[in-house]
Amino acid sequence: MESVHLLPEAAAARTARIMRGRNRWTAMTGMPEIRSGTQRAALAAHCLARVAVEPxxxxxxxxxxxxxxxxxxxxxxxxxxxxxxxxxxxxxxxxxxxxxxxxxxxxxxxxxxxxxxxxxxxRRSGRSRRLGPLERAEHDAIAAALHACGGNKTRAAEHLGISRTTLYHRIRTLGITLPP
CATH class of the missing domain: 1.10.8.60 (Helicase, Ruva Protein; domain 3)
Incomplete structure:
Protein backbone atom coordinates (compact mmCIF):
# COMPACT_ATOMS: atom_id res chain seq x y z
CA MET A 1 0.00 0.00 0.00
CA GLU A 2 1.62 3.24 -1.13
CA SER A 3 1.63 6.65 0.58
CA VAL A 4 -0.31 5.63 3.69
CA HIS A 5 0.29 9.08 5.15
CA LEU A 6 -1.90 10.54 2.37
CA LEU A 7 -4.92 8.32 2.98
CA PRO A 8 -8.07 10.12 4.09
CA GLU A 9 -8.84 9.33 7.74
CA ALA A 10 -11.92 7.28 6.80
CA ALA A 11 -9.95 5.12 4.35
CA ALA A 12 -7.17 4.59 6.91
CA ALA A 13 -9.73 3.54 9.53
CA ARG A 14 -11.41 1.10 7.14
CA THR A 15 -8.08 -0.40 6.08
CA ALA A 16 -7.04 -0.80 9.73
CA ARG A 17 -10.34 -2.60 10.47
CA ILE A 18 -9.80 -4.93 7.52
CA MET A 19 -6.26 -5.72 8.66
CA ARG A 20 -7.27 -6.38 12.27
CA GLY A 21 -7.04 -10.09 13.00
CA ARG A 22 -5.36 -10.95 9.71
CA ASN A 23 -2.10 -12.81 9.85
CA ARG A 24 -0.60 -11.62 6.57
CA TRP A 25 2.42 -9.59 5.61
CA THR A 26 1.52 -6.22 4.21
CA ALA A 27 3.99 -3.64 2.98
CA MET A 28 3.12 0.04 3.32
CA THR A 29 5.01 3.12 2.30
CA GLY A 30 4.68 6.54 3.81
CA MET A 31 6.32 9.36 5.65
CA PRO A 32 8.31 8.31 8.69
CA GLU A 33 6.34 10.51 11.07
CA ILE A 34 2.61 9.91 11.29
CA ARG A 35 0.87 11.93 14.02
CA SER A 36 -0.34 9.71 16.83
CA GLY A 37 -4.03 9.71 17.55
CA THR A 38 -4.96 9.59 13.88
CA GLN A 39 -6.47 6.71 11.97
CA ARG A 40 -3.27 6.63 9.89
CA ALA A 41 -1.31 5.96 13.09
CA ALA A 42 -3.71 3.11 13.92
CA LEU A 43 -3.05 1.66 10.48
CA ALA A 44 0.72 2.04 10.91
CA ALA A 45 0.43 0.17 14.22
CA HIS A 46 -0.37 -2.97 12.23
CA CYS A 47 3.19 -3.00 10.89
CA LEU A 48 5.45 -5.42 12.72
CA ALA A 49 8.59 -3.76 11.44
CA ARG A 50 9.50 -0.38 10.04
CA VAL A 51 12.34 0.22 7.64
CA ALA A 52 13.56 3.70 6.81
CA VAL A 53 14.69 3.83 3.21
CA GLU A 54 16.86 6.67 2.03
CA PRO A 55 15.93 8.37 -1.24
CA ARG A 123 23.48 14.36 -17.73
CA ARG A 124 23.78 17.31 -15.44
CA SER A 125 24.79 20.42 -17.28
CA GLY A 126 27.95 22.20 -16.19
CA ARG A 127 25.83 25.23 -15.23
CA SER A 128 23.70 23.38 -12.74
CA ARG A 129 24.01 24.13 -9.07
CA ARG A 130 23.38 22.13 -5.95
CA LEU A 131 19.84 22.46 -4.67
CA GLY A 132 19.13 23.25 -1.05
CA PRO A 133 16.77 21.04 0.96
CA LEU A 134 13.63 23.08 0.14
CA GLU A 135 14.50 23.30 -3.56
CA ARG A 136 15.26 19.56 -3.61
CA ALA A 137 11.85 18.85 -2.03
CA GLU A 138 10.16 21.09 -4.62
CA HIS A 139 12.17 19.44 -7.41
CA ASP A 140 11.14 15.98 -6.20
CA ALA A 141 7.46 16.96 -5.83
CA ILE A 142 7.34 18.37 -9.36
CA ALA A 143 9.20 15.40 -10.84
CA ALA A 144 6.84 12.98 -9.03
CA ALA A 145 3.76 14.88 -10.24
CA LEU A 146 5.04 14.88 -13.81
CA HIS A 147 5.76 11.16 -13.56
CA ALA A 148 2.32 10.44 -12.05
CA CYS A 149 0.62 12.46 -14.81
CA GLY A 150 2.55 10.76 -17.60
CA GLY A 151 4.49 13.92 -18.42
CA ASN A 152 1.31 15.96 -18.97
CA LYS A 153 2.31 19.36 -17.62
CA THR A 154 -1.24 20.75 -17.47
CA ARG A 155 -2.42 17.84 -15.31
CA ALA A 156 0.76 18.01 -13.19
CA ALA A 157 0.19 21.72 -12.54
CA GLU A 158 -3.41 21.02 -11.49
CA HIS A 159 -2.22 18.15 -9.29
CA LEU A 160 0.30 20.48 -7.60
CA GLY A 161 -2.18 23.35 -7.30
CA ILE A 162 -0.05 25.78 -9.30
CA SER A 163 -0.47 27.48 -12.64
CA ARG A 164 1.02 25.93 -15.77
CA THR A 165 3.21 29.03 -16.20
CA THR A 166 4.59 28.60 -12.68
CA LEU A 167 5.23 24.92 -13.37
CA TYR A 168 7.20 25.72 -16.55
CA HIS A 169 9.20 28.36 -14.65
CA ARG A 170 10.03 25.97 -11.79
CA ILE A 171 11.00 23.20 -14.24
CA ARG A 172 13.52 25.57 -15.83
CA THR A 173 14.75 27.07 -12.55
CA LEU A 174 15.20 23.74 -10.79
CA GLY A 175 16.74 22.06 -13.84
CA ILE A 176 14.16 19.29 -14.03
CA THR A 177 14.83 17.06 -17.00
CA LEU A 178 12.12 14.94 -18.50
CA PRO A 179 12.96 11.69 -20.24
CA PRO A 180 11.97 11.79 -23.93
Missing part, protein backbone atom coordinates in the same frame (compact mmCIF):
# COMPACT_ATOMS: atom_id res chain seq x y z
CA UNK A 56 17.80 6.79 -4.15
CA UNK A 57 19.85 9.93 -4.73
CA UNK A 58 21.18 9.69 -1.14
CA UNK A 59 22.74 6.25 -1.67
CA UNK A 60 26.12 7.11 -3.19
CA UNK A 61 27.48 3.62 -3.89
CA UNK A 62 24.37 1.91 -5.21
CA UNK A 63 24.88 2.88 -8.86
CA UNK A 64 28.49 1.71 -8.76
CA UNK A 65 27.45 -1.58 -7.13
CA UNK A 66 24.79 -2.22 -9.77
CA UNK A 67 27.22 -1.37 -12.56
CA UNK A 68 29.95 -3.59 -11.09
CA UNK A 69 27.57 -6.55 -10.76
CA UNK A 70 26.23 -6.02 -14.25
CA UNK A 71 29.66 -5.81 -15.91
CA UNK A 72 31.81 -7.95 -13.64
CA UNK A 73 33.66 -4.84 -12.48
CA UNK A 74 34.75 -3.79 -15.98
CA UNK A 75 33.05 -0.39 -15.73
CA UNK A 76 33.46 2.32 -13.08
CA UNK A 77 31.61 5.60 -12.62
CA UNK A 78 33.73 8.73 -12.63
CA UNK A 79 32.96 11.23 -9.85
CA UNK A 80 31.25 13.49 -12.41
CA UNK A 81 28.99 10.69 -13.67
CA UNK A 82 28.17 9.62 -10.11
CA UNK A 83 27.33 13.21 -9.18
CA UNK A 84 25.17 13.62 -12.27
CA UNK A 85 23.25 10.45 -11.37
CA UNK A 86 22.95 11.60 -7.75
CA UNK A 87 21.36 14.87 -8.89
CA UNK A 88 18.59 13.07 -10.79
CA UNK A 89 15.25 12.75 -8.91
CA UNK A 90 14.71 9.08 -9.93
CA UNK A 91 10.91 8.99 -10.12
CA UNK A 92 11.21 5.42 -11.48
CA UNK A 93 13.38 4.38 -8.51
CA UNK A 94 15.67 1.35 -8.85
CA UNK A 95 13.99 0.10 -12.02
CA UNK A 96 14.88 3.38 -13.74
CA UNK A 97 18.47 3.25 -12.42
CA UNK A 98 18.86 -0.34 -13.65
CA UNK A 99 17.61 0.69 -17.11
CA UNK A 100 20.02 3.66 -17.30
CA UNK A 101 23.01 1.58 -16.19
CA UNK A 102 21.99 -1.23 -18.55
CA UNK A 103 21.99 1.27 -21.41
CA UNK A 104 25.46 2.47 -20.40
CA UNK A 105 26.77 -1.11 -20.10
CA UNK A 106 25.40 -1.96 -23.56
CA UNK A 107 27.37 0.91 -25.13
CA UNK A 108 30.66 0.57 -23.19
CA UNK A 109 32.69 -2.54 -22.54
CA UNK A 110 35.30 -1.36 -20.02
CA UNK A 111 36.82 1.66 -18.34
CA UNK A 112 35.48 4.81 -16.77
CA UNK A 113 31.89 5.89 -17.36
CA UNK A 114 31.82 9.66 -17.80
CA UNK A 115 28.90 12.08 -17.87
CA UNK A 116 28.98 11.88 -21.70
CA UNK A 117 28.33 8.11 -21.51
CA UNK A 118 25.04 8.68 -19.68
CA UNK A 119 21.79 9.09 -21.60
CA UNK A 120 21.18 12.78 -22.32
CA UNK A 121 18.30 13.12 -19.86
CA UNK A 122 20.60 12.01 -17.02
Missing amino acids: LRALPGIAQDILARRTGGRLRLTPGAAESLADHPWPGNLRELHMVLGDVAARRTAGDVTVQDLPVAY
Whole structure:
Protein backbone atom coordinates (compact mmCIF):
# COMPACT_ATOMS: atom_id res chain seq x y z
CA MET A 1 0.00 0.00 0.00
CA GLU A 2 1.62 3.24 -1.13
CA SER A 3 1.63 6.65 0.58
CA VAL A 4 -0.31 5.63 3.69
CA HIS A 5 0.29 9.08 5.15
CA LEU A 6 -1.90 10.54 2.37
CA LEU A 7 -4.92 8.32 2.98
CA PRO A 8 -8.07 10.12 4.09
CA GLU A 9 -8.84 9.33 7.74
CA ALA A 10 -11.92 7.28 6.80
CA ALA A 11 -9.95 5.12 4.35
CA ALA A 12 -7.17 4.59 6.91
CA ALA A 13 -9.73 3.54 9.53
CA ARG A 14 -11.41 1.10 7.14
CA THR A 15 -8.08 -0.40 6.08
CA ALA A 16 -7.04 -0.80 9.73
CA ARG A 17 -10.34 -2.60 10.47
CA ILE A 18 -9.80 -4.93 7.52
CA MET A 19 -6.26 -5.72 8.66
CA ARG A 20 -7.27 -6.38 12.27
CA GLY A 21 -7.04 -10.09 13.00
CA ARG A 22 -5.36 -10.95 9.71
CA ASN A 23 -2.10 -12.81 9.85
CA ARG A 24 -0.60 -11.62 6.57
CA TRP A 25 2.42 -9.59 5.61
CA THR A 26 1.52 -6.22 4.21
CA ALA A 27 3.99 -3.64 2.98
CA MET A 28 3.12 0.04 3.32
CA THR A 29 5.01 3.12 2.30
CA GLY A 30 4.68 6.54 3.81
CA MET A 31 6.32 9.36 5.65
CA PRO A 32 8.31 8.31 8.69
CA GLU A 33 6.34 10.51 11.07
CA ILE A 34 2.61 9.91 11.29
CA ARG A 35 0.87 11.93 14.02
CA SER A 36 -0.34 9.71 16.83
CA GLY A 37 -4.03 9.71 17.55
CA THR A 38 -4.96 9.59 13.88
CA GLN A 39 -6.47 6.71 11.97
CA ARG A 40 -3.27 6.63 9.89
CA ALA A 41 -1.31 5.96 13.09
CA ALA A 42 -3.71 3.11 13.92
CA LEU A 43 -3.05 1.66 10.48
CA ALA A 44 0.72 2.04 10.91
CA ALA A 45 0.43 0.17 14.22
CA HIS A 46 -0.37 -2.97 12.23
CA CYS A 47 3.19 -3.00 10.89
CA LEU A 48 5.45 -5.42 12.72
CA ALA A 49 8.59 -3.76 11.44
CA ARG A 50 9.50 -0.38 10.04
CA VAL A 51 12.34 0.22 7.64
CA ALA A 52 13.56 3.70 6.81
CA VAL A 53 14.69 3.83 3.21
CA GLU A 54 16.86 6.67 2.03
CA PRO A 55 15.93 8.37 -1.24
CA LEU A 56 17.80 6.79 -4.15
CA ARG A 57 19.85 9.93 -4.73
CA ALA A 58 21.18 9.69 -1.14
CA LEU A 59 22.74 6.25 -1.67
CA PRO A 60 26.12 7.11 -3.19
CA GLY A 61 27.48 3.62 -3.89
CA ILE A 62 24.37 1.91 -5.21
CA ALA A 63 24.88 2.88 -8.86
CA GLN A 64 28.49 1.71 -8.76
CA ASP A 65 27.45 -1.58 -7.13
CA ILE A 66 24.79 -2.22 -9.77
CA LEU A 67 27.22 -1.37 -12.56
CA ALA A 68 29.95 -3.59 -11.09
CA ARG A 69 27.57 -6.55 -10.76
CA ARG A 70 26.23 -6.02 -14.25
CA THR A 71 29.66 -5.81 -15.91
CA GLY A 72 31.81 -7.95 -13.64
CA GLY A 73 33.66 -4.84 -12.48
CA ARG A 74 34.75 -3.79 -15.98
CA LEU A 75 33.05 -0.39 -15.73
CA ARG A 76 33.46 2.32 -13.08
CA LEU A 77 31.61 5.60 -12.62
CA THR A 78 33.73 8.73 -12.63
CA PRO A 79 32.96 11.23 -9.85
CA GLY A 80 31.25 13.49 -12.41
CA ALA A 81 28.99 10.69 -13.67
CA ALA A 82 28.17 9.62 -10.11
CA GLU A 83 27.33 13.21 -9.18
CA SER A 84 25.17 13.62 -12.27
CA LEU A 85 23.25 10.45 -11.37
CA ALA A 86 22.95 11.60 -7.75
CA ASP A 87 21.36 14.87 -8.89
CA HIS A 88 18.59 13.07 -10.79
CA PRO A 89 15.25 12.75 -8.91
CA TRP A 90 14.71 9.08 -9.93
CA PRO A 91 10.91 8.99 -10.12
CA GLY A 92 11.21 5.42 -11.48
CA ASN A 93 13.38 4.38 -8.51
CA LEU A 94 15.67 1.35 -8.85
CA ARG A 95 13.99 0.10 -12.02
CA GLU A 96 14.88 3.38 -13.74
CA LEU A 97 18.47 3.25 -12.42
CA HIS A 98 18.86 -0.34 -13.65
CA MET A 99 17.61 0.69 -17.11
CA VAL A 100 20.02 3.66 -17.30
CA LEU A 101 23.01 1.58 -16.19
CA GLY A 102 21.99 -1.23 -18.55
CA ASP A 103 21.99 1.27 -21.41
CA VAL A 104 25.46 2.47 -20.40
CA ALA A 105 26.77 -1.11 -20.10
CA ALA A 106 25.40 -1.96 -23.56
CA ARG A 107 27.37 0.91 -25.13
CA ARG A 108 30.66 0.57 -23.19
CA THR A 109 32.69 -2.54 -22.54
CA ALA A 110 35.30 -1.36 -20.02
CA GLY A 111 36.82 1.66 -18.34
CA ASP A 112 35.48 4.81 -16.77
CA VAL A 113 31.89 5.89 -17.36
CA THR A 114 31.82 9.66 -17.80
CA VAL A 115 28.90 12.08 -17.87
CA GLN A 116 28.98 11.88 -21.70
CA ASP A 117 28.33 8.11 -21.51
CA LEU A 118 25.04 8.68 -19.68
CA PRO A 119 21.79 9.09 -21.60
CA VAL A 120 21.18 12.78 -22.32
CA ALA A 121 18.30 13.12 -19.86
CA TYR A 122 20.60 12.01 -17.02
CA ARG A 123 23.48 14.36 -17.73
CA ARG A 124 23.78 17.31 -15.44
CA SER A 125 24.79 20.42 -17.28
CA GLY A 126 27.95 22.20 -16.19
CA ARG A 127 25.83 25.23 -15.23
CA SER A 128 23.70 23.38 -12.74
CA ARG A 129 24.01 24.13 -9.07
CA ARG A 130 23.38 22.13 -5.95
CA LEU A 131 19.84 22.46 -4.67
CA GLY A 132 19.13 23.25 -1.05
CA PRO A 133 16.77 21.04 0.96
CA LEU A 134 13.63 23.08 0.14
CA GLU A 135 14.50 23.30 -3.56
CA ARG A 136 15.26 19.56 -3.61
CA ALA A 137 11.85 18.85 -2.03
CA GLU A 138 10.16 21.09 -4.62
CA HIS A 139 12.17 19.44 -7.41
CA ASP A 140 11.14 15.98 -6.20
CA ALA A 141 7.46 16.96 -5.83
CA ILE A 142 7.34 18.37 -9.36
CA ALA A 143 9.20 15.40 -10.84
CA ALA A 144 6.84 12.98 -9.03
CA ALA A 145 3.76 14.88 -10.24
CA LEU A 146 5.04 14.88 -13.81
CA HIS A 147 5.76 11.16 -13.56
CA ALA A 148 2.32 10.44 -12.05
CA CYS A 149 0.62 12.46 -14.81
CA GLY A 150 2.55 10.76 -17.60
CA GLY A 151 4.49 13.92 -18.42
CA ASN A 152 1.31 15.96 -18.97
CA LYS A 153 2.31 19.36 -17.62
CA THR A 154 -1.24 20.75 -17.47
CA ARG A 155 -2.42 17.84 -15.31
CA ALA A 156 0.76 18.01 -13.19
CA ALA A 157 0.19 21.72 -12.54
CA GLU A 158 -3.41 21.02 -11.49
CA HIS A 159 -2.22 18.15 -9.29
CA LEU A 160 0.30 20.48 -7.60
CA GLY A 161 -2.18 23.35 -7.30
CA ILE A 162 -0.05 25.78 -9.30
CA SER A 163 -0.47 27.48 -12.64
CA ARG A 164 1.02 25.93 -15.77
CA THR A 165 3.21 29.03 -16.20
CA THR A 166 4.59 28.60 -12.68
CA LEU A 167 5.23 24.92 -13.37
CA TYR A 168 7.20 25.72 -16.55
CA HIS A 169 9.20 28.36 -14.65
CA ARG A 170 10.03 25.97 -11.79
CA ILE A 171 11.00 23.20 -14.24
CA ARG A 172 13.52 25.57 -15.83
CA THR A 173 14.75 27.07 -12.55
CA LEU A 174 15.20 23.74 -10.79
CA GLY A 175 16.74 22.06 -13.84
CA ILE A 176 14.16 19.29 -14.03
CA THR A 177 14.83 17.06 -17.00
CA LEU A 178 12.12 14.94 -18.50
CA PRO A 179 12.96 11.69 -20.24
CA PRO A 180 11.97 11.79 -23.93
